[in-house]
Amino acid sequence: MRVMPGTPSRTVVVTGGGTGIGAATAALFAEAGDDVVITGRREDVLSRTAKELGVRYVAFDAADPGSVRGALTELPTAVDVLVTNAGGNTDRQRPPVEAGDLDGVAAAWRANFDANVLTTVLITEALTPRLADGARVVTIGSIAAKQGSGSYGAAKAAVEAWNVDLARKLAGRGISANVVAPGVTLDTEFFQGTVTEEWVAARVSAAFDKRAATPAEIAGTVFFLASAASSHITGQVVHVNGGAYTAR
Numbered sequence: 001m002r003v004m005p006g007t008p009s010r011t012v013v014v015t016g017g018g019t020g021i022g023a024a025t026a027a028l029f030a031e032a033g034d035d036v037v038i039t040g041r042r043e044d045v046l047s048r049t050a051k052e053l054g055v056r057y058v059a060f061d062a063a064d065p066g067s068v069r070g071a072l073t074e075l076p077t078a079v080d081v082l083v084t085n086a087g088g089n090t091d092r093q094r095p096p097v098e099a100g101d102l103d104g105v106a107a108a109w110r111a112n113f114d115a116n117v118l119t120t121v122l123i124t125e126a127l128t129p130r131l132a133d134g135a136r137v138v139t140i141g142s143i144a145a146k147q148g149s150g151s152y153g154a155a156k157a158a159v160e161a162w163n164v165d166l167a168r169k170l171a172g173r174g175i176s177a178n179v180v181a182p183g184v185t186l187d188t189e190f191f192q193g194t195v196t197e198e199w200v201a202a203r204v205s206a207a208f209d210k211r212a213a214t215p216a217e218i219a220g221t222v223f224f225l226a227s228a229a230s231s232h233i234t235g236q237v238v239h240v241n242g243g244a245y246t247a248r
């Protein structure tokens, strides 16, 4: 991406920017000459990516109110673009819950709620007073909100509902709020080594183009929703999945 002479640089915060879709998004904004801050829990991962991309990082747990509060002194005081991308399917990071284990079910559902809803809601709440007029909030949802995946899909559906209110609330300041909902996206840590080639092949066969997305393709949609070209788009869910789920 070439930076146009005289284009003002924006301040961009990308949560979960150390890996996968978040890192690709941070790379795109950084290439465009924007001032980018990436966040995540693992400092070693963040510092490596930040060095590669020439951006700044702040390490904190976005699902924990105290941790978010503590990070505020290091986060930018004015934000033009907030990309709330941190998340993932925590069921892929825990042993399966035995049938009838209600405590296990509750813990698994709370984990996905924390990882996907609280990581999004808390940082947005904390940074809303710092959003510039005309700013953009872009949240990464998932095709799972429409297609299932248990507590993960339910958590991403909650994010979609939350985004509608956010868009309504911020519209008076010219701020848009949209969700980008990816389908299967490879070259991320999302699957935590839990899927086989056969699983991926079966899953992507639902896409018209018979392939998974790249993180850069998701990042491109985020970049568009953060641009002036998207100024009348707000409160929407934009699907990026090769046709695996079509608008209806």
Ligand SMILES: NC(=O)c1ccc[n+]([C@@H]2O[C@H](COP(=O)([O-])OP(=O)(O)OC[C@H]3O[C@@H](n4cnc5c(N)ncnc54)[C@H](OP(=O)(O)O)[C@@H]3O)[C@@H](O)[C@H]2O)c1
Pocket (backbone or CB within 6 Å): 015, 016, 017, 018, 019, 020, 021, 022, 039, 040, 041, 042, 043, 045, 060, 061, 062, 063, 085, 086, 087, 088, 089, 115, 119, 140, 141, 142, 143, 181, 182, 183, 184, 185, 186, 188, 189, 190, 191
């Ligand atoms: N890959 C897919 O197929 C796919 C499909 C649909 C939607 N998505 C969504 O896309 C987003 C990005 O995921 P990805 O695919 O790029 O996977 P990823 O590589 O695992 O990225 C997720 C990032 O979020 C960070 N994160 C997770 N929980 C956090 C927390 N509590 N506080 C702070 N940071 C946290 C992780 O860093 P730390 O572990 O260091 O905190 C990691 O950098 C997620 O919201 C995911 O649900 C992915």
